[in-house]
Amino acid sequence: MRDVASRSADPKGSRNGNGAPQLDAVSLAIIEQLQQDGRRPYAAIGKAVGLSEAAVRQRVQKLLDQGVMQIVAVTDPLTVGFRRQAMVGINAEGDLDPVANALTAMPEVEYVVMTAGSFDLLAEVVCEDDDQLLDVINKRIRAIPGVRSTESFVYLKLKKQTYMWGTR
Amino acid sequence: MRDVASRSADPKGSRNGNGAPQLDAVSLAIIEQLQQDGRRPYAAIGKAVGLSEAAVRQRVQKLLDQGVMQIVAVTDPLTVGFRRQAMVGINAEGDLDPVANALTAMPEVEYVVMTAGSFDLLAEVVCEDDDQLLDVINKRIRAIPGVRSTESFVYLKLKKQTYMWGTR
DNA sequence: CGCCAGATCTGCGAAATCCGTGAACTTCGA
DNA sequence: TCGAAGTTCACGGATTTCGCAGATCTGGCG
Numbered sequence: 446m447r448d449v450a451s452r453s454a455d456p457k458g459s460r461n462g463n464g465a466p467q468l469d470a471v472s473l474a475i476i477e478q479l480q481q482d483g484r485r486p487y488a489a490i491g492k493a494v495g496l497s498e499a500a501v502r503q504r505v506q507k508l509l510d511q512g513v514m515q516i517v518a519v520t521d522p523l524t525v526g527f528r529r530q531a532m533v534g535i536n537a538e539g540d541l542d543p544v545a546n547a548l549t550a551m552p553e554v555e556y557v558v559m560t561a562g563s564f565d566l567l568a569e570v571v572c573e574d575d576d577q578l579l580d581v582i583n584k585r586i587r588a589i590p591g592v593r594s595t596e597s598f599v600y601l602k603l604k605k606q607t608y609m610w611g612t613r
Numbered sequence: 614m615r616d617v618a619s620r621s622a623d624p625k626g627s628r629n630g631n632g633a634p635q636l637d638a639v640s641l642a643i644i645e646q647l648q649q650d651g652r653r654p655y656a657a658i659g660k661a662v663g664l665s666e667a668a669v670r671q672r673v674q675k676l677l678d679q680g681v682m683q684i685v686a687v688t689d690p691l692t693v694g695f696r697r698q699a700m701v702g703i704n705a706e707g708d709l710d711p712v713a714n715a716l717t718a719m720p721e722v723e724y725v726v727m728t729a730g731s732f733d734l735l736a737e738v739v740c741e742d743d744d745q746l747l748d749v750i751n752k753r754i755r756a757i758p759g760v761r762s763t764e765s766f767v768y769l770k771l772k773k774q775t776y777m778w779g780t781r
Numbered sequence: 782c783g784c785c786a787g788a789t790c791t792g793c794g795a796a797a798t799c800c801g802t803g804a805a806c807t808t809c810g811a
Numbered sequence: 812t813c814g815a816a817g818t819t820c821a822c823g824g825a826t827t828t829c830g831c832a833g834a835t836c837t838g839g840c841g
Contacts, residue, residue, distance in 0.1 A: 468692065476693070479686035483651040486799095486827060500790050502828075514688040518647035519776045524636065524681050525644070532700075532728065532735055534766075549773040557773040560700065560766035567700055567766060598702075598728035598735060605717040605725040608687045654798060654828095668819050670800075 468513065471496065472504055476514055479505070480609055483516040519608060527571045529578040530600040534564035537591045541565055547589045553581045564596070636681070639664065640672055644682055647673070648777055651684040687776060695739045697746040698768040702732035705759045709733055715757045721749045732764070 468476075474494040478485055487505070488498040496504075508514050522530060537544045541559055548557045548568050556569035568586070572578040582597055636644075642662040646653055655673070656666040664672075676682050690698060705712045709727055716725045716736050724737035736754070740746040750765055 468694075473693065476686055476688060480688075481685075483684035483686055488827070497791050498827085499792080499829090499831095503789075512689070513692050514686045515776075516651035516684065516686050517649075517776050518644055518651055518682045518684050519687070520644060520648075520682040521680070525641070526636075532726075545770075545772045554773065555775055557771075558700075558768050559770040559772060561769055562766035563764065564766055596731065598730035598732055600726050601729055602713075602727040603725075604713045604727060605722065607723055608683075608685050656798070665820050666798085667800085667821080671818080 472508060472513075475501060475504055476508070479514070479516060483518075522571055523603075527573055529572045529575055530603075531570050531572075531578060531582065532598040532600070533568045533570055533582055533586060534596045534598070535566040535568060535586070536563075536593045536595075537565050537589075538593050539591050541591075544589055544591045548586070551581070551585060553577070640676060640681075643669060643672055644676070647682070647684060651686075690739055691771075695741055697740045697743055698771075699738050699740075699746060699750065700766040700768070701736045701738055701750060701754060702764045702766070703734040703736060703754070704731075704761045704763075705733050705757075706761050707759050709759075712757055712759045716754070719749070719753060721745070 471494055475490055475496075478490045478493055487501040490496075490505075491498045491501040494501070509516070535544070535548075545557055545559060545566060548554050548566065553570050553572055554568050555571045556567075558567050559565065560567055570578060570581050570586075572581060578599075582595065586592065586595060639662055643658055646658045646661055655669045658664075658673075659666045659669040662669070677684070703712070703716075713725055713727060713734060716722050716734065721738050721740055722736050723739045724735075726735050727733065728735055738746060738749050738754075740749060746767075750763065754760065754763060
């Protein structure tokens with residue numbers, strides 16, 4: 446059972462240009478196992494990827510410590526009481542980093558990304574009701590220094606949301 | 614240690630208008646625990662929310678079965694080898710459902726949502742390189758029947774991504 | 782080529798956790 | 812009041828996790 450990668454390279458150490466740890470095939474296989482079930486026992490994972498239980502445990506711990514992955518419960522926002530969501534496209538002037546940081550600091554903002562295109566930033570907002578959504582978008586986000594304009598896309602229906610990167 | 618909710622109501626059964634199971638305070642507290650660490654032992658969770666280990670186990674199993682939450686490993690796409698991402702705004706004619714379903718069927722599309730605003734749909738695309746991204750956006754998405762136009766926002770830098778709904 | 786240093790893997794007890802089960806308890810409606 | 816359904820608790824055995832020491836592998840250097 447030594448199948449995934451015949452004991453080749455560097456499960457963690459080296460980092461590519463982005464500062465991101467480079468993953469070998471075995472770690473990738475471990476991640477795939479945990480993407481299917483975050484609570485799968487180390488022994489079962491080891492059997493699947495061809496490693497001992499202890500080795501899997503060490504690799505998982507390292508991946509967590511490095512921040513490569515996290516094992517968490519993800520929920521359907523609607524079920525947990527958040528009934529209004531929106532994507533907000535933002536245009537700003539000057540350095541975008543302070544603006545992005547201000548967005549990041551807001552707990553209602555789930556997702557912030559700098560983009561190329563007709564928006565400088567995209568931010569996903571998760572709220573409990575319309576009042577809160579209005580407050581966040583029209584008061585708090587527009588009040589951030591440097592923000593020139595915003596455009597909102599209120600979610601009508603979420604059709605797909607996966608966490609299966611690498612499991613294709 | 615009977616703090617979160619004094620043994621009140623309906624851990625699952627009833628469903629609100631959306632068909633989503635209604636959660637009580639205890640289940641919410643359990644979810645928060647698992648959002649912090651998806652592998653936290655049931656006994657530790659029970660101590661935190663005021664329930665026995667077995668009760669926590671059964672509630673977690675039920676939440677998973679109902680699809681209210683899933684416990685999974687989430688990764689940084691860059692680390693796992695996906696170096697190009699984009700949000701794609703889409704305008705279409707006629708019924709949006711077939712278009713959304715076509716997007717959902719594409720493995721490179723991570724996220725599909727129907728929106729109100731100047732786009733009918735938003736789709737997040739995760740690719741390994743520019744070639745694949747171009748192929749997905751300009752060939753596959755634009756080829757979907759009903760799609761009238763698209764606008765792409767290539768990700769330059771991901772600033773925030775959390776999974777802490779309900780943990781505020 | 783040989784050796785060292787660092788990192789990774791394995792094997793193995795001990796402790797903790799997971800899991801199924803049956804009984805007690807609560808709620809709700811007949 | 813009684814019964815059905817749903818939840819919780821207690822408990823014992825199987826499984827898993829955890830920490831550690833020794834074996835193995837990799838890469839650099841004289």
